[in-house]
Amino acid sequence: xxxxxxxxIAFLLLAVAGFSQSVIEGTDKANNGQLxxxxxxxxxxxxPDPGTDWLGLPNNMEGWLYWDVLxxxxxxxxxxxxxxxxGTFDENYASLLLQExxxxxxxxxxxxVFNTNILTYTNMSGGDLDEPWALYxxxxxxxxxxxxxxxxxxxxxxxxxxxxxxxGDKYYKSYLEYLDVTNDRLSTLHQSLLDKGDRIVAxxxxxxxxxxxxxxxxxxxxxxxxxxxxxxxxxxxxxxAKKQVIPNTDPEIVKSILSNFSx
Amino acid sequence: MKRLLFVALxxxxxxxxxxxxxxxxxxxxxxxxxxxxxxxKIARDYLYNNTLSSVKDHRQxxxxxxxxxxxxxxxxxxxxxxxxxxxxxxxxxxxxxQRIPKIYTNLSTATSLAVxxxxxxxxxxxxxxxxxxxxxxLENYIQNFIAKSDDQTLITPxxxxxxxxxxxxxxxxxxxxxxSLVSNFKMYNLQDAINKVVPYKVFIxxxxxxxxxxxxxxxx
Numbered sequence: 314x315x316x317x318x319x320x321x322i323a324f325l326l327l328a329v330a331g332f333s334q335s336v337i338e339g340t341d342k343a344n345n346g347q348l349x350x351x352x353x354x355x356x357x358x359x360x361p362d363p364g365t366d367w368l369g370l371p372n373n374m375e376g377w378l379y380w381d382v383l384x385x386x387x388x389x390x391x392x393x394x395x396x397x398x399x400g401t402f403d404e405n406y407a408s409l410l411l412q413e414x415x416x417x418x419x420x421x422x423x424x425x426v427f428n429t430n431i432l433t434y435t436n437m438s439g440g441d442l443d444e445p446w447a448l449y450x451x452x453x454x455x456x457x458x459x460x461x462x463x464x465x466x467x468x469x470x471x472x473x474x475x476x477x478x479x480x481g482d483k484y485y486k487s488y489l490e491y492l493d494v495t496n497d498r499l500s501t502l503h504q505s506l507l508d509k510g511d512r513i514v515a516x517x518x519x520x521x522x523x524x525x526x527x528x529x530x531x532x533x534x535x536x537x538x539x540x541x542x543x544x545x546x547x548x549x550x551x552x553x554a555k556k557q558v559i560p561n562t563d564p565e566i567v568k569s570i571l572s573n574f575s576x
Numbered sequence: 577m578k579r580l581l582f583v584a585l586x587x588x589x590x591x592x593x594x595x596x597x598x599x600x601x602x603x604x605x606x607x608x609x610x611x612x613x614x615x616x617k618i619a620r621d622y623l624y625n626n627t628l629s630s631v632k633d634h635r636q637x638x639x640x641x642x643x644x645x646x647x648x649x650x651x652x653x654x655x656x657x658x659x660x661x662x663x664x665x666x667x668x669x670x671x672x673x674q675r676i677p678k679i680y681t682n683l684s685t686a687t688s689l690a691v692x693x694x695x696x697x698x699x700x701x702x703x704x705x706x707x708x709x710x711x712x713x714l715e716n717y718i719q720n721f722i723a724k725s726d727d728q729t730l731i732t733p734x735x736x737x738x739x740x741x742x743x744x745x746x747x748x749x750x751x752x753x754x755x756s757l758v759s760n761f762k763m764y765n766l767q768d769a770i771n772k773v774v775p776y777k778v779f780i781x782x783x784x785x786x787x788x789x790x791x792x793x794x795x796x
């Protein structure tokens with residue numbers, strides 16, 4: 314029994330020497346009021362009460378001393394909640410919204426200018442993007458630049474005499490040089506970056522020029538063909554041996570002089 | 577006695593141990609307010625961040641579009657200020673470059689043909705002077721204007737092509753003129769030589785006299 318009593322006493326003594334804790338629930342109105350002031354909820358939740366009664370005596374001496382005396386500018390100053398309606402955040406945000414609106418306008422304008430530029434660039438681009446060439450001029454120039462060459466090739470088989478005469482003609486040679494230069498010009502214009510209207514006008518001028526040159530060459534070719542045909546169809550004239558007539562009489566002498574000399 | 581000592585020891589131990597007692601006060605109103613504040617701040621900051629992102633996007637767009645516009649304008653400017661390889665290395669200028677030395681050769685030949693002939697040397701001197709001046713001008717025109725890339729001079733490729741074409745035509749004309757000059761001088765020299773060998777004018781006059789005489793003397 315004594316032993317049991319001893320252990321109980323010892324246990325109680327040790328228990329007193331150990332940890333002990335307890336949890337108490339409560340509210341902190343002063344801090345809560347400050348938390349409300351720090352963001353957006355409420356500005357004028359002053360705890361402890363800094364107010365005074367009708368005699369001017371503080372309702373709460375601690376509150377009056379803390380707020381009205383020690384932190385008077387804060388207490389009597391403007392509402393400083395950053396996120397309040399119309400507060401610093403709203404001011405900044407409104408400014409940002411205006412900025413965003415301006416930036417959007419600038420972006421839209423730049424986009425419009427960019428689109429115009431891209432359209433202009435596409436319009437001006439040559440090569441595969443050269444629509445007039447793809448739709449019309451390519452075929453036209455292909456026909457025109459090969460027209461005489463094809464005819465000359467046919468001429469070689471049909472009339473070798475005309476072919477030899479035509480290809481030896483100096484005008485045909487200068488035409489070949491012209492064709493060489495024109496093909497080169499067409500290639501440059503087709504590939505260059507230039508205004509679509511300018512390009513079309515240049516194509517039209519070259520086409521007109523080329524048609525004219527081809528017409529001349531066709532005419533010349535016709536002359537050579539006709540000459541060759543005439544030569545082949547012309548009956549061979551037996552040339553009479555030219556009789557050398559020696560005028561003996563005066564009339565004969567005069568006739569001879571009149572027919573042989575030009576004055 | 578032992579027991580008393582043991583109890584005393586326990587008491588001493590008790591004194592040595594630091595007893596700690598905590599009272600935890602939980603303010604139940606603060607977490608609610610804090611949560612409310614945080615939620616509101618996060619929501620508003622998210623809104624602000626979204627708008628900032630939008631501004632950033634717009635500015636990136638502006639930067640992108642501006643780069644595109646700059647690129648297009650640069651290309652257009654280059655096409656106006658630079659000479660394309662198509663024109664610089666084109667056939668037209670190639671033929672012009674081939675023809676100009678031939679013109680000089682023709683002029684040299686014409687001058688040599690005119691040596692010793694005062695009536696030809698006058699023509700040769702004036703023609704050669706004019707032609708050389710013209711060719712020199714055309715060469716300068718090609719080098720310093722048509723085939724020169726210059727940021728201060730903006731020319732469309734079609735205009736440049738027209739200029740080249742005009743120069744080529746003019747060089748061709750000069751070449752034909754110089755060839756004609758040479759052939760005329762040669763013909764003139766040949767005719768001069770023939771005239772010296774065969775004084776046909778004398779015969780023509782003689783024939784004329786004979787015929788006139790015959791016409792007046794004889795009746796047919």
